[in-house]
Amino acid sequence: MLAPLANIDTLKLATSDVGGLVAANTVGPDFASYLKERLVENSDVLKAAESAASRGIRGEMSEADVVQSILAAQRSLQQMIGIRDRFVASLQEITRMAI
């Protein structure tokens, strides 16, 4: 019913991407484009939750469906925030590196 959420498996992909950037400058999807893709996916889930909420208020959708949709959006957003925090933390770690 919903667009596929950012999967837990993608975390593996994210870390391997970051590793790829650091270890060898291999050609492939960089972290920025990866993050963009995830953000687009995430916004789809958020939009679905938003429309579910308004349809729920109008009485066109059952409460259970609305709750499910909003919980999915919440999980998706939490996951995005988690990935972002990790990435920012690793960047900060690099800036603190002794030269």
Next chain:
Amino acid sequence: MNALRMSIEVAAAGLHAQAERVRVVSENIANAHSVAAVARGDPYRRKTITFASELSRLDPAARSLAVRIGTDSSPFGMEHDPGNPAADASGNVKKPNVNVLLELADMREANHAYEADLQMLKQASGMISTTISMLRDN
């Protein structure tokens, strides 16, 4: 499909099924005294709901839940009420084959099943959230 997310979907199917069940029960109770509109006609016939597991549309490995609504073929009751427009020549009226006590018991069962499904949904959702929160705290 991801197992935890699948369990949320299946629990949601259970919620739908129990909601349908409550709807059928309320129909039966609301019509427990509905007689025919014409003389010698049949009154409201009790609706039944049955559940069957079906293959999930999202994941062929999982079983979801399907609802079938039928009618109860048990005989109608009879009551002597000559003034009723539905009465036959001898003044008897057919009454619906609804037993309100039975319907109330069914509603309680639906309520418990609904709560169990909600708990399942909460559990699976919580497990996913806990996994995601691993990202935040070191």
